[in-house]
Amino acid sequence: MHLTQTAGVIGGLAASFVRVPTEVVKTRMQMGQFSSAPNAVRLIVSKEGFKGLYAGYGSFLLRDLPFDAIQFCIYEQLRIGYKIAAQRDLNGAENAVIGAFAGAVTGAVTTPLDVIKTRLMIQGSANQYKGVxxxxxxxxxxxxxxxxxxxxxxxxxxxxxxxxxxxGVLESTKRKLAERRPPSSSLPHLNSKQD
Incomplete structure (x- = not known):
């Protein structure tokens, strides 16, 4: 369970470097502050500096890192429990339903963090709030x-x-990759010495 949570957090942290600027631009465009993404990027950087593209970065991480950890944990635990109860591998539809439930629960639990993230991202140079x-x-x-x-x-x-x-796609991809992997007994034995 801890490995799944850690993987979710590390993946979320790495993705945040790209996701935060796109989220800032998207959120401000939704608020009607800009008419196009290139215009938004140019004006944000000119008025707020490059750091303006990372407005609300801390609140983004505060929302997304727990989100990733919680969602993966719920999904894995439900999947394991369901697999034990069913005494078989799960099909694509079952994995998709479990994924939907894990996403929905996590979305509900992290909504307050999303509200705060959005408020901090759209404030721009007005600095209405001093932090989270x-x-x-x-x-x-x-x-x-x-x-x-x-x-x-x-x-x-x-x-x-x-x-x-x-x-659903994750489990389908894992299954396809496992089917393509040759059994370990059919792998050629490698000699440690070079000829």
Whole structure:
């Protein structure tokens, strides 16, 4: 279980270097701040410097690293339990349903982190919030605790669908690769000495 969580965290950390700038641009375009992605990148860098593309980086990691660890852990544990109960390998549809459930649950649990990440990313150079804790306190004070769950329905839906596709394809790919791998007994024995 710890290996799965660690793999999820390391993968998420590596991906964050690309995902954060794209998330900043996407989020600001959704808010109507920019008309095109190239325009957004150019203006963000000119007004905020290169670091503007990484606005909310800490809150992104705060959302995504636990998300990756939780989702992979839920998926693996449910898959193992279901496989033991069924006493057979799972088919693609079963893996997809388990992936959808793992994604949906994780999406719901991490919605407050997503709300905070979004607020920090769209603030731009206005610096409305001084950091993650200030953002949480301000949102709760001004809008109430329920504001931390804004967008939970669509988030659970799209992450559930994404989890279904991701884990369905993952297991299918693993199975195909395993089928193509020659049995260990048929591998030629390598002589440690070079002729």
């Amino acid at each position: 804790m200030d953002c949480v306190q301000t949102v709760i004070r001004e809008e109430g605790p329920a504001a931390l769950l804004k967008g939970i329905g669509p988030r659970v839906l799209w992450i559930g669908i994404g989890g279904s596709i991701f884990f």
